Amino acid sequence: MTAHHTSGPADWIYRLAPGRGDAPRTPASSAQSITEATDRLGPQPVAWAIAVGDELARVIIHEVPGLGGGPAPYETLRMGTEAATLYALLLLADPAADRVVPEESLLGDREFARRRLGLDKVLRGIRVAHAALTNALMAACQEIVPLPERAEQFRRVSELLFGFVDEFSSRMTAEYLAEHDRWLTSGAAAREETVRLILGGQPVRQEAASELLAYRLEGRHLAVIAWCDSPTADAAGDLQRAAAELLHRRGCTSTLVIPTGRTTVSAWGEPHAAPPTGTPGELPYQEGIRFACGSVRHGLPGFRQSHEDAQDTVRVMQLNPGSTGSVVDYPDVELAALVSADLPALRRFVSDELGALAADSRHAGQLRRTLRLYLRNERSLTVAATQLHVARNTVTYRVKRAQELLGHDLTDRLPELMTALEAAQTLGPAVLRPEEDGSHDGASRRS
Incomplete structure (x- = not known):
């Protein structure tokens, strides 16, 4: 869809685009929000906002680690930073438009309140995001806007973002306190606190806890x-x-x-x-x-x-x-x-045990799967062939080739070999060596 705008001092906003070679990112905002922003700004500025929103979320978690908590909380945070970035672009493109802080940028507030994160951490995250977004816009402005016009655009960016962040902080504070009050008065707070104490190994009265949770703990x-x-x-x-x-x-x-x-x-x-x-x-x-x-x-x-x-x-x-x-x-x-509690050590173990079989490639994966099933089925070529839906001779060839790459008899380090094969099967690229890495072209180091 083509963006509709008239020429003006903020024309450079419509020329924003992600860096060359940057992989496109999946939007965190709703499809409706992305469509509306694309209609107003164009696809490239929206792609720029999505990339910057992702970076803002990473910066916030680095500076305020408590706001993280795993992939799902990160995506909620990213939705907020992306929505705020899109809002900032729309504001810069048309300051006179009647706009309100987007609801998607406030959703993380409810999660922060329920996770018992202090309001001070939430507000610090806003300040960190404000600084990072300002820097990103200033850098883009410096690259796009002619020198004689930059000072005025820098002033506009600074003024409009300060106003936006002031309003945003007020809304976030109000939402946070409201959600916190709702949580405390709903009865959920007592249940969640009881579960937190149990999971933390703290002493609880089991009978009273069971009654509160309406769940039998014994x-x-x-x-x-x-x-x-x-x-x-x-x-x-x-x-x-x-x-x-x-x-x-x-x-x-x-x-x-x-x-x-x-x-x-x-x-x-x-x-x-x-x-x-x-x-x-x-x-x-x-x-x-x-x-x-x-x-x-x-x-x-x-x-x-x-x-x-x-x-x-x-x-x-x-x-x-x-x-x-x-x-x-x-x-x-x-x-x-x-075995993955120490992931770097596991990567070294898999690489040392499997040698060339530790490559993250289709061929190595085929040999690993065949060898794993062959060993799990007490070296039955017939059973392995049935499970793999291939001919018995194919299994024979693959097992022989896998043993050649290992460089030793399969019984020499059978427990270690099986552990490495199971880790590779379950964890895949997390413990395998990239195909282009030729550091283990030959037999395993254990041979």
């Missing part, structure tokens, strides 16, 4: 962490329903669901003694929702441990998001979770 527990990759959706309600549904389908008789942000919830359920039926991983959950499940544990310590298992599962899923499904159970990734 039983067996299956913990789930659910989050949504879509930062534009108001996903809190959908996430809570989805987490409760998954737990019920896992055979849980009662559930406890605690929102931990706009795009994340923690949940627990008390499963039946009998194994659950069904295949939860294949249920048609809303696109973008993912679930990390812990192990079934018992009692108050089990409530905490199952949640920690789920957290480790989240970490594994985020290390290799392309290869894990929407529902992942801790027992299925337990080995990868344990």
